[in-house]
Amino acid sequence: MQARYTIKTERLVLVSLDRELTSMVRDFRMRNREFHAPWTPLRNHLYFDERSIRKQLHLEEQYAGQKQHIRFAILPPSQDTMLGSVNLNNIVFGAFQSCHLGYSLDEQAQGNGYMREALAAAVDFAFSTLKLHRVEANIMPRNDASIRVVEKLGFEREGYMRKYLRIHGNWEDHLQFVKFNE
Numbered sequence: 001m002q003a004r005y006t007i008k009t010e011r012l013v014l015v016s017l018d019r020e021l022t023s024m025v026r027d028f029r030m031r032n033r034e035f036h037a038p039w040t041p042l043r044n045h046l047y048f049d050e051r052s053i054r055k056q057l058h059l060e061e062q063y064a065g066q067k068q069h070i071r072f073a074i075l076p077p078s079q080d081t082m083l084g085s086v087n088l089n090n091i092v093f094g095a096f097q098s099c100h101l102g103y104s105l106d107e108q109a110q111g112n113g114y115m116r117e118a119l120a121a122a123v124d125f126a127f128s129t130l131k132l133h134r135v136e137a138n139i140m141p142r143n144d145a146s147i148r149v150v151e152k153l154g155f156e157r158e159g160y161m162r163k164y165l166r167i168h169g170n171w172e173d174h175l176q177f178v179k180f181n182e
Contacts (some may be wrong), residue, residue, distance in 0.1 A: 005070060005129075007121045012114060013079055014072040014086065014121055018061045019084070021073055022054045028073075028082040028106060029053075033102065035107040039143065042169050066089055067130065074105070074118045083109045086122040088130070089115070097133035099126060103146075115150050123153065127181040138164060138174040155179045 005016040017025065029048050038044075046052040063069040068091055074084040087102035101122070126132045137155055139146045144174045155177035163171035 004072060005064065005072070005125070007072065007125055009117050009121045011077070012083070012121075013036055013075045013077060014118055015075060015079070016060075017057055017073055017085070017180045018064075019054050019057045021049060022057055023074065024082045025057065026050050026053050028084075032107055036104055038065070038168055039104075039140070040168065041166060067093075072118070074114060082106070082120065083114055086118050088122060088135075091130065091132070097131065099130075099135055101133055101137040103133050107176055110145075115179050116152060119149060123179060130133055132181060135179050137177045137179075140167065140172050141175055141179065147177075150177045150179075153179065 005014075007014040011101040015021070023039060033043075033048070035069065040103075055091050060069065060071055064071075069087070071085055071087040075082060084105035085103065087100075089102055091099040101119070103119060103122075123135050126135050135155075137146075137150050138161065139145070139150065139170060140165050141147075146170060154157055157175055158178045159176040161174045164169070165172055165173040
């Protein structure tokens with residue numbers, strides 16, 4: 001098993017996902033299946049299957065160890081349930097030094113400022129630990145809550161991408177937001 005990254009904030013613990021969290025990830029996915037559907041790609045039954053999740057998390061351990069992709073579980077201090085996730089995807093070093101940011105939050109945890117707190121910690125990790133220059137978040141224009149969160153964190157709108165990602169079976173436009181490591 002690769003080393004686990006852990007970030008502590010005032011109210012949360014972010015832990016890089018690994019196979020030990022398989023049941024917690026499955027519970028999170030099942031609880032939020034309908035709630036997340038409008039914002040995610042179509043999911044088949046394997047996305048919710050414990051064995052498939054364990055295999056995926058094994059790959060994620062390897063990706064995190066190679067600093068290619070790091071996905072954090074957002075946990076309360078008790079670390080007994082998963083409140084959400086923050087992903088640093090497509091990490092590229094060299095001249096680019098950048099990554100894409102992805103995130104999701106449990107329906108019952110909405111409105112508590114958890115995502116803002118978790119994203120701030122993950123972006124700080126990207127800048128201070130990974131030494132990245134740029135973090136990019138791409139958000140559907142109708143996702144007002146997500147746009148507000150990144151704007152509060154100092155992300156700037158950089159562009160508009162037509163038919164950028166296939167979400168819930170449709171090619172969706174996205175707004176591109178960027179934060180630089182000054």
